[in-house]
Amino acid sequence: MDDRIGPTALPYAGARSVARRGREGLGMTDRIGIVGGGIVGVAIARHLSAGGRVVTVIEKESRLARHQTGHNSGVVHAGLYYKPGTLKATLCAAGRESIREFCHDKGLPYRELGKLVVAVDETELEALAEIERRAIANGVPGVSRLIGASRLHEIEPHVAGIAGIHSPRTAAVDYVAITEAMAHDVRAAGGRILLGHEVTQMIAENGRVRVITSASEDVFDRVVVCAGLQSDVVARFVGADAAPKILPFRGEYWEMTPQSARLVRGMIYPVPDPRFPFLGVHFTRGVYDAVHIGPNAVPALAREGYGWSRFSAKDTWESLRWPGALPLARQHWRMGVDEVAGSLLKPLYARRARRFLPELTMADMAHKHGAGVRAQAWGRSGELLDDFAVDQVGAVTLLRNAPSPAATSSMAIAAYVAERHLL
Numbered sequence: 001m002d003d004r005i006g007p008t009a010l011p012y013a014g015a016r017s018v019a020r021r022g023r024e025g026l027g028m029t030d031r032i033g034i035v036g037g038g039i040v041g042v043a044i045a046r047h048l049s050a051g052g053r054v055v056t057v058i059e060k061e062s063r064l065a066r067h068q069t070g071h072n073s074g075v076v077h078a079g080l081y082y083k084p085g086t087l088k089a090t091l092c093a094a095g096r097e098s099i100r101e102f103c104h105d106k107g108l109p110y111r112e113l114g115k116l117v118v119a120v121d122e123t124e125l126e127a128l129a130e131i132e133r134r135a136i137a138n139g140v141p142g143v144s145r146l147i148g149a150s151r152l153h154e155i156e157p158h159v160a161g162i163a164g165i166h167s168p169r170t171a172a173v174d175y176v177a178i179t180e181a182m183a184h185d186v187r188a189a190g191g192r193i194l195l196g197h198e199v200t201q202m203i204a205e206n207g208r209v210r211v212i213t214s215a216s217e218d219v220f221d222r223v224v225v226c227a228g229l230q231s232d233v234v235a236r237f238v239g240a241d242a243a244p245k246i247l248p249f250r251g252e253y254w255e256m257t258p259q260s261a262r263l264v265r266g267m268i269y270p271v272p273d274p275r276f277p278f279l280g281v282h283f284t285r286g287v288y289d290a291v292h293i294g295p296n297a298v299p300a301l302a303r304e305g306y307g308w309s310r311f312s313a314k315d316t317w318e319s320l321r322w323p324g325a326l327p328l329a330r331q332h333w334r335m336g337v338d339e340v341a342g343s344l345l346k347p348l349y350a351r352r353a354r355r356f357l358p359e360l361t362m363a364d365m366a367h368k369h370g371a372g373v374r375a376q377a378w379g380r381s382g383e384l385l386d387d388f389a390v391d392q393v394g395a396v397t398l399l400r401n402a403p404s405p406a407a408t409s410s411m412a413i414a415a416y417v418a419e420r421h422l423l
């Protein structure tokens with residue numbers, strides 16, 4: 001008999017033991033469905049299909065990598081910031097090496113342009129020293145110890161700062177091209193990629209999962225959900241806990257004029273505010289040589305709200321009535337006001353960026369260069385989740401928090417999910 005998985009049908013804690021029983025019986029011919037055709041979903045599909053598994057990627061858009069994967073800074077993070085021992089720290093280190101090898105094997109661009117994290121005043125030195133400790137503990141290749149102003153200028157002649165850390169192996173890539181190349185491998189190994197199929201329902205059926213989409217219906221032995229900005233919505237289809245919820249944070253970029261791009265050799269980052277999971281507005285020379293400034297972090301008014309005009313009453317109402325909304329607003333309202341002002345007023349955005357690059361003028365900021373929306377998970381008390389999070393409900397594995405550096409880490413996340421959840 002069909003058994004609809006719903007909030008009351010499958011209690012969350014009990015679901016974990018169902019998952020363990022399910023894992024024992026998974027065979028090579030069992031069918032695995034993967035919801036989401038961003039880099040994480042496609043990397044998981046590639047990992048599994050390379051091991052002989054039968055996989056189907058189900059993506060709602062008409063092309064892959066349409067959301068976070070196609071709207072990010074394009075940086076392969078070396079692992080400077082992450083607390084040692086966390087999933088972010090370990091999977092970023094492993095993922096960085098896998099992405100480098102993959103780009104090399106496929107002839108895709110991989111440019112080690114290097115990153116400078118810059119403290120502009122003494123208040124940032126303690127946080128910079130903590131980054132140094134973490135970078136060393138995480139084994140970041142080639143990373144410098146704390147350097148002074150003269151060395152900063154040798155690396156980035158136009159930067160202003162009193163101290164910094166240099167990570168020469170931080171690289172620029174094209175994550176859309178990487179995702180497409182991974183998808184090519186999936187298809188070559190016999191896997192299917194369904195585009196334009198939005199998953200609208202999942203039903204437990206004799207230990208398997210019936211997946212209903214806007215265009216099809218199929219039954220899988222196991223399902224992995226990597227739905228990014230929609231990951232909490234899809235999690236609800238299988239009765240998972242409502243927490244963590246996704247809070248969409250938009251990050252907007254400006255592109256520098258080709259003439260002013262000479263002010264930046266590689267990547268220049270601020271010392272991030274340890275209270276937030278975001279890295280702060282930075283300068284990034286991309287893989288195709290354009291230099292971008294950003295991303296900021298403004299609350300988006302829709303999950304896929306790439307500009308102020310994209311408003312979803314449903315998404316906004318859901319965020320406002322979440323129990324964590326008030327504590328988060330109380331704690332961070334000032335930063336929120338600053339970010340929104342910087343988004344609406346170019347001179348404020350420019351003033352922030354000029355802290356590191358005093359020669360930057362408003363005219364150097366040629367035009368807005370799109371935006372990405374971060375799928376940031378937050379809990380009921382208003383806390384923003386820092387580490388990657390994976391849950392299991394019956395035969396369904398749910399990636400519930402895969403923010404930066406998940407693109408860098410994607411191939412390592414794939415190995416981790418396969419080993420821990422699908423063997």
Ligand SMILES: Cc1cc2nc3c(=O)[nH]c(=O)nc-3n(C[C@H](O)[C@H](O)[C@H](O)COP(=O)(O)OP(=O)(O)OC[C@H]3O[C@@H](n4cnc5c(N)ncnc54)[C@H](O)[C@@H]3O)c2cc1C
Nearest residue numbers: 036038039040060068069072073075199228372403406408
């Ligand atoms: C502004 C910004 C800058 C960033 N910079 C970096 C960086 O430099 N380096 C780095 O490593 N990381 C960076 N990140 C983070 C990185 O982009 C993400 O962690 C990564 O792309 C997550 O991949 P994903 O596959 O989980 O999600 P996504 O790429 O968002 O893919 C999820 C997919 O699921 C699909 N989907 C959703 N719901 C359904 C449904 N119901 N049915 C079918 N399909 C569905 C969506 O259409 C989407 O294609 C950045 C992110 C942002 C937003």
